[in-house]
Amino acid sequence: MHLAGQFAAPPSDRIKRIEPAMDAKTPFVILLAFTLALGPTHAARAADIRFGNVLPTGEVYRAKITSLREARFTGIVPQATDFSCGAAALATLLKYAYDIEVDEWTVMAGMLAKADPGKVEKQGFSLLDIKQYVEGLGMRGRGYKVSEQRLRSLRVPGIVLLDTKGYKHFVVLKRIAGDRVYLADPALGNKTLAFNDFMAAWPSKAVFVVIGSGFNRNSVLLDAKGGP
Numbered sequence: 771m772h773l774a775g776q777f778a779a780p781p782s783d784r785i786k787r788i789e790p791a792m793d794a795k796t797p798f799v800i801l802l803a804f805t806l807a808l809g810p811t812h813a814a815r816a817a818d819i820r821f822g823n824v825l826p827t828g829e830v831y832r833a834k835i836t837s838l839r840e841a842r843f844t845g846i847v848p849q850a851t852d853f854s855c856g857a858a859a860l861a862t863l864l865k866y867a868y869d870i871e872v873d874e875w876t877v878m879a880g881m882l883a884k885a886d887p888g889k890v891e892k893q894g895f896s897l898l899d900i901k902q903y904v905e906g907l908g909m910r911g912r913g914y915k916v917s918e919q920r921l922r923s924l925r926v927p928g929i930v931l932l933d934t935k936g937y938k939h940f941v942v943l944k945r946i947a948g949d950r951v952y953l954a955d956p957a958l959g960n961k962t963l964a965f966n967d968f969m970a971a972w973p974s975k976a977v978f979v980v981i982g983s984g985f986n987r988n989s990v991l992l993d994a995k996g997g998p
Contacts, residue, residue: 842959845990846942847874849956854878856895858956859929859940860903863980867927867989870907874956877903894938897978900929909982915975922946927954927991928977943977944991954991 845866849858857877864870864877881899882890890899897913904911916924930943942954951968953961963971 844960845993846954846956846959848959850874853890853892853894855940855956856897856900856929857881859942859954860900860980862942862954862956863927863929863991864907866991867986868909868980868982868984869986870984880906895940897929897931897976900978904980907982909980911978911980913976913978916977917975918969921977924977925992926979926985927989928979930972930977931974932971933973934971942991944993 845862847858847861847865849855854874858874861872861874861877864872878895881895881903884902885895885899901911901913924943924946927945928943929940932939932941939955939957941956944952944954946952946965949965951963951965953963953968955961
C-alpha cells in the first residue's frame with residue numbers, strides 16, 4: 771500500500787492484497803467494468819517539475835507539485851460512480867486503517883457478486899452489502915446506534931450514512947474534536963462539519979465499524995490534519 775502525502779508506506783509484510791472476483795452476467799455489470807476501466811480522464815494529478823537555469827550555479831532541480839484535488843483526497847479512495855460511495859468508503863477504511871491493498875473496483879466487484887445489480891444501480895450499496903463483504907474477508911462488521919457521548923469517545927474510524935435533504939451518502943467518520951467533525955468523503959474529499967450540522971445530517975445515529983487484526987493506530991484517518 772502507498773499512503774498519500776507525507777505518510778510512509780507500511781512494511782511489505784503488513785500489506786494484504788485482495789483480488790476482485792465477479793461473475794459479469796448483466797449489462798449493468800459490464801457497463802460498470804467499462805466505466806471504471808476508462809477512469810476519470812480529466813483528473814488533475816501531481817507532477818514533477820524541472821527547473822533549469824534558476825540557481826546561480828545553473829543546476830537543475832526538481833519540485834513535486836501536488837494538485838489541489840490530490841491534496842483534498844489525501845487518505846481517501848475517491849468514488850468513480852454516483853452509486854459507489856459505499857464501496858469507496860469501505861475501500862478507504864480497509865486501505866488506510868487496516869493496510870489492505872484494495873481499490874474501489876475490487877470492493878464493488880466483491881459486493882456485486884452477492885447483490886442485485888439492478889437494485890444497486892438505482893439505490894446504491896447498502897450496509898448489508900458492506901457487512902457481507904467485510905465478513906468475506908474474515909473480519910467483522912458491526913453497526914451500532916450511539917449516543918452523542920459515545921460518539922465523541924469513538925477512537926476508530928467508521929462509516930456513516932448522511933442524509934442531506936433526501937440525498938443519502940456514505941462517508942467515513944474520522945474523528946471528532948471539539949465542535950468539529952472530520953470526514954473522509956469519497957465524493958468531496960476531506961472535509962469538516964460543525965457538530966450540530968453533522969448530527970442534523972445523520973438521522974440514523976448509527977455507525978458501522980470494521981473489527982479485525984492489523985488496525986493501524988497511526989492511520990491518516992485518525993489525523994484531523996488530513997482535512998481542510
